[in-house]
Amino acid sequence: MSEENTANTNIEETDKPVKTTPKKAKKKAEPQDDFLTNFNWHQYQEGIDELDDKQITEFEKLVEKNFVDTSDDNIIEGEVIHLTDKDIIIDINAKSEGVISKNEFRYNPDLKVGDKVEVIVDIREDKAGQLVLSHRKARVIKAWERVNEAHDKGDIVQGFVKCRTKGGMIVDVFGIEAFLPGSQIDVKPIRDYDQYTNKNMDFKVVKINHEFKNVVVSHKALIEADIEEQKKGIISQLEKGQVLEGTVKNMTSYGVFVDLGGVDGLVHITDLSWSRINHPSEILDLDQTIKVVILDFDDDKSKIQLGLKQLTQHPWDKLGDDVKEGSKVTGKVVVIADYGAFIEIDEGIEGLVHVSEMSWSTHLRSAQDFVNVGDKIEAIVLNLDRESRKMSLGMKQLSEDPWTDITKKFPIGSKHTGSVRNFTNFGVFIELEEGIDGLIYISDLSWTKKIKHPSEFLSIEDKIEVVILDLDVEGRKLSLGHKQTKPNPWDVYEKDFALDTVHKSEISQIIDKGAIISFNDDISAFCPTRHLDKEDGSKLTQGESAEFKVIEFSKEFKRVVVSHMQTHNDSSTEEVVEEKVKEKKSKKKDEE
Numbered sequence: 058m059s060e061e062n063t064a065n066t067n068i069e070e071t072d073k074p075v076k077t078t079p080k081k082a083k084k085k086a087e088p089q090d091d092f093l094t095n096f097n098w099h100q101y102q103e104g105i106d107e108l109d110d111k112q113i114t115e116f117e118k119l120v121e122k123n124f125v126d127t128s129d130d131n132i133i134e135g136e137v138i139h140l141t142d143k144d145i146i147i148d149i150n151a152k153s154e155g156v157i158s159k160n161e162f163r164y165n166p167d168l169k170v171g172d173k174v175e176v177i178v179d180i181r182e183d184k185a186g187q188l189v190l191s192h193r194k195a196r197v198i199k200a201w202e203r204v205n206e207a208h209d210k211g212d213i214v215q216g217f218v219k220c221r222t223k224g225g226m227i228v229d230v231f232g233i234e235a236f237l238p239g240s241q242i243d244v245k246p247i248r249d250y251d252q253y254t255n256k257n258m259d260f261k262v263v264k265i266n267h268e269f270k271n272v273v274v275s276h277k278a279l280i281e282a283d284i285e286e287q288k289k290g291i292i293s294q295l296e297k298g299q300v301l302e303g304t305v306k307n308m309t310s311y312g313v314f315v316d317l318g319g320v321d322g323l324v325h326i327t328d329l330s331w332s333r334i335n336h337p338s339e340i341l342d343l344d345q346t347i348k349v350v351i352l353d354f355d356d357d358k359s360k361i362q363l364g365l366k367q368l369t370q371h372p373w374d375k376l377g378d379d380v381k382e383g384s385k386v387t388g389k390v391v392v393i394a395d396y397g398a399f400i401e402i403d404e405g406i407e408g409l410v411h412v413s414e415m416s417w418s419t420h421l422r423s424a425q426d427f428v429n430v431g432d433k434i435e436a437i438v439l440n441l442d443r444e445s446r447k448m449s450l451g452m453k454q455l456s457e458d459p460w461t462d463i464t465k466k467f468p469i470g471s472k473h474t475g476s477v478r479n480f481t482n483f484g485v486f487i488e489l490e491e492g493i494d495g496l497i498y499i500s501d502l503s504w505t506k507k508i509k510h511p512s513e514f515l516s517i518e519d520k521i522e523v524v525i526l527d528l529d530v531e532g533r534k535l536s537l538g539h540k541q542t543k544p545n546p547w548d549v550y551e552k553d554f555a556l557d558t559v560h561k562s563e564i565s566q567i568i569d570k571g572a573i574i575s576f577n578d579d580i581s582a583f584c585p586t587r588h589l590d591k592e593d594g595s596k597l598t599q600g601e602s603a604e605f606k607v608i609e610f611s612k613e614f615k616r617v618v619v620s621h622m623q624t625h626n627d628s629s630t631e632e633v634v635e636e637k638v639k640e641k642k643s644k645k646k647d648e649e
Contacts, residue, residue: 137169140169176190235272260276287318373446439451
């Protein structure tokens with residue numbers, strides 16, 4: 058159908074008469090052309106009256122006011138209009154009502170029709186064409202806005218402590234799980250975290266990690282400001298010697314920290330009690346209220362030194378006149394050192410027993426050989442200085458001095474049995490009885506053996522027979538001998554190994570300038586290299602057995618010289634004398 062015919066038809070439908078023009082008068086139909094040109098096709102197609110721009114603007118404002126735009130993620134306030142067993146119907150002034158799972162309102166079991174709730178459009182249209190809303194997501198978005206605002210402004214927020222976790226607590230703040238470090242719960246160390254669970258507390262948001270959605274809160278930060286003000290007031294009034302009341306806040310091995318009401322001070326372990334203690338817990342408990350005295354503080358009063366024992370009289374000031382030099386006291390061993398032991402004879406009053414005063418023995422040992430910590434002992438006061446508060450004690454004075462009748466017990470020449478106590482390069486100390494030690498010089502250990510160190514001959518704790526060689530009562534010294542307990546074998550060897558006697562033995566060792574021939578366990582002889590010649594001109598070797606003639610014997614120097622050569626080739630006396638002269642010169646040269 059042509060445009061003209063369509064126009065005519067529509068005009069007739071609108072009951073608006075239009076004059077028709079004969080076909081032959083086409084050229085003169087200008088009024089019809091004007092009508093078609095000016096016809097409002099928009100109004101015709103929409104079937105409504107045309108609206109001007111002002112009306113359209115007012116209409117858009119009205120829609121915006123009464124209907125919600127569900128195309129963005131803004132938080133919307135809706136009204137509960139219906140509740141079912143599983144869902145809640147919310148009116149948000151949209152084209153249709155929205156639905157929310159009832160599980161999202163478990164925290165609010167009292168929700169009812171007419172309540173206003175904040176929601177966000179989760180799904181604009183599900184499979185059933187339903188608008189799905191989310192209250193939980195709206196709460197999270199709103200909560201993050203509130204948390205960030207509280208952090209930026211430093212506002213105080215309230216949270217619910219849900220449970221413990223590693224290193225602190227989990228706190229619900231606006232529906233967000235925040236972390237409360239253990240160190241941020243209070244200004245004092247927390248020992249029982251469970252006391253804070255299931256409680257509402259005020260907090261300050263101290264840190265937000267937007268990347269990982271982590272929030273850290275602090276309760277300690279809220280009270281620090283108040284404490285700081287209190288602290289300034291307390292510090293300004295501090296004076297040395299001032300007595301204050303405080304609470305035991307923390308204990309360490311070196312002392313206790315006391316809270317003086319916002320200011321902490323340290324009581325060193327040595328200032329807790331006049332008596333020695335190993336740990337503050339022996340006399341104090343945590344959270345115990347005590348009185349202390351200010352001993353000292355630094356310029357800004359940030360480090361305060363306190364004292365507890367100073368509030369009581371010094372024990373030395375109460376020491377009775379019955380304690381004096383020579384008096385007997387009883388006490389407990391409290392400390393053992395290498396040089397002695399400290400004995401507490403009364404609370405805060407100690408005396409030192411030096412290790413030399415524990416036994417009459419001149420052989421010093423460790424104090425632990427005589428006493429143990431906790432032992433109760435008796436001692437004699439050797440020295441007492443009340444001004445410097447020092448006391449020297451002695452234990453050995455309670456027994457008789459063994460040197461009192463030493464000449465009767467150990468006369469010179471008498472034989473005894475003693476124990477090896479210790480070695481020196483020049484001899485060995487032998488204990489004859491407690492407090493009586495004697496020295497055996499290395500030369501008095503054996504008649505025959507050449508000993509370089511006494512450990513070659515004896516061992517510690519060995520029992521050995523000795524003879525008293527000398528006695529110095531004033532110097533408390535005993536000279537002992539071991540070899541003197543037996544006859545001198547050289548008296549016998551002087552006859553058995555006389556000059557020109559011949560003895561058979563084997564060479565035990567070849568040394569420089571000769572060889573060593575052992576005739577028995579006590580006596581060994583030296584054979585010069587020249588005298589090792591055999592009859593065929595060859596020389597004796599180690600392990601070879603042969604006869605040897607004694608060509609020199611010295612009882613004084615324990616020296617025996619032999620010759621194999623002279624057993625088969627008699628030399629004149631002059632040759633022997635000449636040989637001895639050469640040997641002496643050689644020996645002298647070696648010594649030089």
